[in-house]
Amino acid sequence: MCLRYARRMTIDNRAINTDRNDVLRLLSSDVDIKYLNHSKNSRSLLVSRYLSIVSAHLFKGQNSDRPAETTMATKHLSGDSVEPPKVPGSYRFYSMRFCPYAQRVQLVLNAKGTPHDTVFIDLSDKPKWYLDIFPAGKVPALIFDGNFLSESLLLADFLDEQFPEPPLWNCSPLQKILDKLVIESFSKVGTAFYKLIFTSKTVEEINFNELFASLIPVEAELAKRGSKFFGGDKPNMVDYMIWPWMERLDAIKPYTQGKFVIPFDDKFPKLASWKALMIVDKAVASYYLTPEKHAQHIVNRKAGLPAYDF
Ligand SMILES: N[C@@H](CCC(=O)N[C@@H](CS)C(=O)NCC(=O)O)C(=O)O
Numbered sequence: 001m002c003l004r005y006a007r008r009m010t011i012d013n014r015a016i017n018t019d020r021n022d023v024l025r026l027l028s029s030d031v032d033i034k035y036l037n038h039s040k041n042s043r044s045l046l047v048s049r050y051l052s053i054v055s056a057h058l059f060k061g062q063n064s065d066r067p068a069e070t071t072m073a074t075k076h077l078s079g080d081s082v083e084p085p086k087v088p089g090s091y092r093f094y095s096m097r098f099c100p101y102a103q104r105v106q107l108v109l110n111a112k113g114t115p116h117d118t119v120f121i122d123l124s125d126k127p128k129w130y131l132d133i134f135p136a137g138k139v140p141a142l143i144f145d146g147n148f149l150s151e152s153l154l155l156a157d158f159l160d161e162q163f164p165e166p167p168l169w170n171c172s173p174l175q176k177i178l179d180k181l182v183i184e185s186f187s188k189v190g191t192a193f194y195k196l197i198f199t200s201k202t203v204e205e206i207n208f209n210e211l212f213a214s215l216i217p218v219e220a221e222l223a224k225r226g227s228k229f230f231g232g233d234k235p236n237m238v239d240y241m242i243w244p245w246m247e248r249l250d251a252i253k254p255y256t257q258g259k260f261v262i263p264f265d266d267k268f269p270k271l272a273s274w275k276a277l278m279i280v281d282k283a284v285a286s287y288y289l290t291p292e293k294h295a296q297h298i299v300n301r302k303a304g305l306p307a308y309d310f
Contacts, residue, residue, distance in 0.1 A: 076308040078122035083129045087117040092143040094119050094130065097308055098297045100190070100244030101152040102140035103287060107240040108156045110283035112163040116142075124306050153183070156237060168237040179238045182221055182230065186242045188214040193245055196252070197298055203252070208260050211249075215268055218242075222270040228277055235281055243278055246271070251294035 093116045095102040126137045141150040160168045169176050192211040230238035253261045264272035300307045
């Protein structure tokens with residue numbers, strides 16, 4: 001058992017037979033916080049981690065029903081906007097509704113039930129205040145304890161360590177690197193997808209074939225694992241890190257008016273079943289966009305008129 005999970009068990013055992021009021025009493029006591037044993041962190045961060053652990057117990061067996069605690073912005077902020085005030089007790093998350101990298105982080109936030117408030121950035125007219133704090137002007141990014149953090153995979157790793165429940169990485173170092181290699185090699189699918197969409201005005205057969213070919217090892221990997229998800233009987237980091245692109249692959253059909261369709265049922269049956277399960281996973285479902293919505297965004301973006309709000 002991983003050390004961090006062993007430590008968690010101690011806390012879990014204390015919380016296991018408590019009702020909500022007991023848990024609230026525990027949360028107000030300094031005594032229990034020390035079990036987390038992270039003296040360098042501020043008390044508020046410890047409380048937040050503790051909450052994540054305790055809430056996992058309160059919702060035990062129904063993790064997939066745990067709603068993400070999120071304040072969702074409705075509009076993408078542009079050039080002359082003012083940054084909205086930060087929400088106390090919540091982590092500021094900078095995102096863009098159609099960004100697959102931001103979706104990765106959103107899925108981890110959702111899976112963990114981490115309190116966060118989202119500020120959507122208009123990437124075609126970036127807010128000046130955003131460029132001041134992040135000259136690269138990219139999303140996703142997160143403010144954590146006053147620190148500006150970026151890069152989807154690093155953020156996902158960080159959130160998994162900071163909020164241990166539910167753990168998304170396997171605690172075996174070997175399995176973890178094998179999983180990371182799957183994510184790494186999946187980048188071929190993402191590259192092939194964007195090549196298909198953006199290389200030319202219309203979709204070319206050669207690019208479709210390349211995308212098709214890039215999915216073969218992904219199907220083989222899931223078949224080799226012999227499980228419903230890459231993570232076993234529930235989604236893990238591999239599932240969440242590759243999902244944003246898998247969600248977008250279905251947009252090829254409406255985008256090409258049915259001319260090109262990835263034949264998941266016929267050629268990638270494992271991935272077809274996986275997709276059906278992923279779509280109903282709570283973390284995924286609450287941020288899912290239909291193929292038509294993605295297709296519309298592609299059309300707008302190719303026309304140089306990305307419409308981020310909807
Ligand atoms: N490697 C980064 C990639 C992030 C990224 O490329 N985000 C795009 C949106 S999907 C972006 O911010 N583009 C704006 C720009 O490049 O100016 C990550 O994994 O987070």
